[in-house]
Amino acid sequence: MKITSIFNPSNLLLAAVVFTAAACTGGNSAPRQQRAAATVTTVKVEAKEVTGLDSYPATVVPVKEVELRPQLSGYITKIFVEDGETVKKGQKLYEIDRTKYVAAYQQAKANVATAEANLARVEQDYKRYQSLQEQDAIASQQVDYAKADLKTAKAQVDAAKAQLSSASNDLNYSTVKAPFDGSIGIHKVRIGAQVSPGQPLLNTISSYDPMAVDFVINEKEIPRFNRLKKEDHSSDSLFSLAFGDNSDYPYPGRVIAIDRAVGRQTGTLTIRLGFPNPEKDLIPGMTVDVNVLNQDHGNQIAIPYKAVVEQMGEFFVYVDQNGQAHQQRVHLGSVVGKDIVIREGLKGGETLIVDGIQKLREGTPVEAAK
Known part of the structure; x- marks a missing residue:
């Protein structure tokens, strides 16, 4: 029997490739190596006592001021x-040099005295003429003249008194x-x-005690400040002041006026607060910051501000959930020192990642630094 041998070089090359691949893999597919855990710093989220303040630049103005x-x-x-x-x-x-004003006043007084003396004489004449007329011993025309003289004398007295009043005012001025x-x-x-x-x-x-402080608010805040004006606040006021050197003014303030209209061009409204000023620390024209207590006061969730990440106008934090980074959206409140109040998104008890957040993504393995 004849045996025919068929040799194909391409088949030999394919076998070599398969053998090489099997050698490299050990003959089986090995599992992919897991990512290394990112080292981070964490803190427990908890509530703390905070005082949330909204700050507004303001100007000190006197309650009363007059140019002399x-x-x-x-x-x-x-x-x-x-x-x-x-x-x-x-x-x-x-x-102001009073010489001529004193003289004018004295002259006016003398004129009044003269006019009153003349009036007294004319009144006596008129009464006498009236008596004679009743006896039909004088012409009626003479009585009419006396009556006219009486009116003139009274007018002269009034004019003299008006002149005296003017001279008196000048003397006072x-x-x-x-x-x-x-x-x-x-x-x-x-x-x-x-x-x-x-x-x-x-x-x-200008008056100095009390002193007023003016600042402007956005028209969206008007309902809030209307409520604050209507409420009866205790000595622990919602309004306080801070000076340019960051020192605090010791006395609280209260709303004393809200401007009548919103500015058409600016969309803002002026609020005026009143503050006691017994030591004259507040000077007209000085610039201060008005701090208004807001809803973020008392026992609130507050976290380090540096743990917050902004993405597309929204704010997030990373929390450690079973060794993995989980991105949690939050709603921010007031900044209090190095912390910020979280109004929504955290309830307390979470393990918050504070440092190392730049290299994190959703699901990144994390390991707390020791």
Whole structure:
């Protein structure tokens, strides 16, 4: 019997490849190696006492403020107070040369006396003419003249008294007095300065206790501040102040006014708070921060702010669930120091990943650092 041998080089090459692959794999498919666990730092989520505040830039303004200007012409002859002095209502501040105003007042008084004396004489004449007319001993025309003279004399008295009142006012205006209790600023004039009605500015006086603080809010916040104004707050007020050096003002404030309308261009509304100011720490024009207590106060879930991740306008944290990172969406509240209040998303008791979150994804194996 004849045997025919068939040799195909391609079959030999295929066998070699299969043998090589089997050698590399040991003949079977091995399981893929698991990812190495990321080392992270964790803390337990728990509630803590916090004070959540909303901060607004604000300006200190006096409750009452008036520019002091002269109402007469003349020269400043006296200045009764020092720069920056605290004054009382009615206290003398400046004096304008009173010489001609005293003279005008005295002349007006004399004119009143003369007019009243003339009126008394005319009244006596009129009464006498009336008596004679009753006896038919005088012409009626003479009585009519006497009656007209009486009206004229009365008008002269009224005119003289009006002139006296004007002269009295001028004399009073020659001494500029404090319209209310307050603090006066630095003098804008000195003795000898010439003044005229309205010019120049002599000084400015403002009240200092209480003091007002103005700030603006977005129109969306108006309902909240309307509620705050209506509520009767205790001494532990919802409103406090912080100075530029981060020190706190010791006295609480209260809402005393809300502006009448929202600005058409800005969409904001001005709120005015009142604060006691016995030590004069609040000065008109200074800039402060108004802190308003919000809903994030008391026992709240608060976590380190650095544990929060923002993605597409939403906020997330990572928690350790059985050795794996789980991404949890949260709703943020107020920042309190280095912490932030979580209003929704965490209930307490979770193991929060604080450090190492940059390398995490959903399901990444994690291992707490030791």
